[in-house]
Amino acid sequence: MSAFQHRHASHCESGVMSAIVRHYGLPLSEPMAFGLASALSFAWLPFIKLGGLPLVAYRMPPRAIVRGLQKPLGLRMRTETFRTPARGAARLDALLDEGKVVGLQTSVFWLPYFPQDLRFHFNAHNVLAYGRDPASGDYLLSDPVFEEPVRCAAADLARARFARGVLAPRGLLYYPAGQPQEPDWGTVIPAAIRKTVRVMLRTPLPIVGTRAMERVAAAIERLPASGDTRQGLLFIGHLVRMQEEIGTGGGGFRFMYAAFLQEAAGLAQRPALAELGDRLVDIGDGWREFALAAARMIRGRDAFAPSALGALLRRQAADERAFFQALERAL
Numbered sequence: 001m002s003a004f005q006h007r008h009a010s011h012c013e014s015g016v017m018s019a020i021v022r023h024y025g026l027p028l029s030e031p032m033a034f035g036l037a038s039a040l041s042f043a044w045l046p047f048i049k050l051g052g053l054p055l056v057a058y059r060m061p062p063r064a065i066v067r068g069l070q071k072p073l074g075l076r077m078r079t080e081t082f083r084t085p086a087r088g089a090a091r092l093d094a095l096l097d098e099g100k101v102v103g104l105q106t107s108v109f110w111l112p113y114f115p116q117d118l119r120f121h122f123n124a125h126n127v128l129a130y131g132r133d134p135a136s137g138d139y140l141l142s143d144p145v146f147e148e149p150v151r152c153a154a155a156d157l158a159r160a161r162f163a164r165g166v167l168a169p170r171g172l173l174y175y176p177a178g179q180p181q182e183p184d185w186g187t188v189i190p191a192a193i194r195k196t197v198r199v200m201l202r203t204p205l206p207i208v209g210t211r212a213m214e215r216v217a218a219a220i221e222r223l224p225a226s227g228d229t230r231q232g233l234l235f236i237g238h239l240v241r242m243q244e245e246i247g248t249g250g251g252g253f254r255f256m257y258a259a260f261l262q263e264a265a266g267l268a269q270r271p272a273l274a275e276l277g278d279r280l281v282d283i284g285d286g287w288r289e290f291a292l293a294a295a296r297m298i299r300g301r302d303a304f305a306p307s308a309l310g311a312l313l314r315r316q317a318a319d320e321r322a323f324f325q326a327l328e329r330a331l
Contacts, residue, residue: 004101004130006142006149010256012126013065014039015144016103019128021073023101026180028073035260036188037068038195040253042320044212044219050166051121053238056216058253060199062105062124062167066174072188074181081170085158088171092129092139095175101130101142105172107163113143113150123167129157185267190331193264193273196257200324210324213317221310229304236294236309244291251291254284261327272330276323283319290316 004023009015014034021028034040039060046054060068063079070077082088095102107123108114130149131140138151152160161171200209207215216239223232243251261277264270290312296302297309 004128004142007144008147009144010252011059012144013062013124014256016126016128016142017065017069019142019144020101020103020176021069021075021180024176024179026073026182028180029259029263031256031259032263033065033069034253034256035196035264036072036192037065038192038199039065039068040196040257041199041208042210042212043208044216045207048166050242051238053235055166056239056242058243062126063172066103068192069180072183072192074183075179076177077174078177079172079174081172085162085171088161088173089154089158092173093132095173096129096132100175101128103128103174104157104161105169106157106160107165107169108160110156110160110163111143111152112156113146113152121163121165123163123165123169129173185264186269189264189268189270193327193331197324197328200320201328210317210321213313213320217310217313217317220306220313223306225304225306232306233298233304236306237298240291240294240298243287251284251287254280254287258284270330273327276327276330279323279326283316283323286312286316286319 007015007019009018009030011030011034014030014037017037018028018030018033021033037060041057041060043057044054045057048055066077066079069075080091082091092102092104104127105123106125106127107121108125109119109121111119111125127144128142129139130142132138133140133151137154139154139157141150141152143150161169163169203209206212220236223229223235258277258280261273261280265272265274265277290309293302293312294309297304
């Protein structure tokens, strides 16, 4: 097996899984890893709080890509968690001594190589460990959101792997047991797309899919436009942060899925998917427009207008509903 090669990626989990599959013998782009795992989604989870504010997600839950690539690629991923940092470190060291590259779930806040102003308590950031410096004991990490490999002291990595709170990783590590197999693209790609369509259009719970977008729009429209708007602006700022800073965000995930569709058009011999990929790029631009409008209000450059933001989000919901209906018809 060749030496591990780091590559910069758009998102941590899709970047890590693309790197693992590539390292173990099957070239796989990050967009293909994301799309094949049916990772695109939207969810409004008011009963789960981050910093006291409701969770908004633009993709499937953490570990969904790790799990979702196993069936289409004939790949068995082993996942392990641990009761104590000492056990977690011992197991990681043993796997690295065997020459494996190992995925890790960590907390961004405790990774010292992140700039201080980018650290926040988010416990589902994925990195790859591919070695350890025998002199210093530092771990050699491939963090997909960085352009170059990074190093992390053992104590810092242990703290990041065993952070507490929402999505606590409990030392989670994962690695392949066996080799990935090149799939029948004409079969696995339509199956993955159908799963995403079901999530976006027909999930029974109204807190997932395009109906969830409308619920968030309604929550925005209920915010007071005058008087004490501090809580409303905090909520809007939280939405922007969830969209643009945590992971790849709303627009970024749409762009990645568009790239998946464009690549899938050739692999599955379905040219219509490429045209739909172009259409999804426009929808991603709409998410960026929403974030920009919200940011201008937060900074006081525009008057706070919850009704206008709600209307933008309702437009996004309508555009995505029409898009996924068209995507289903193209299969």
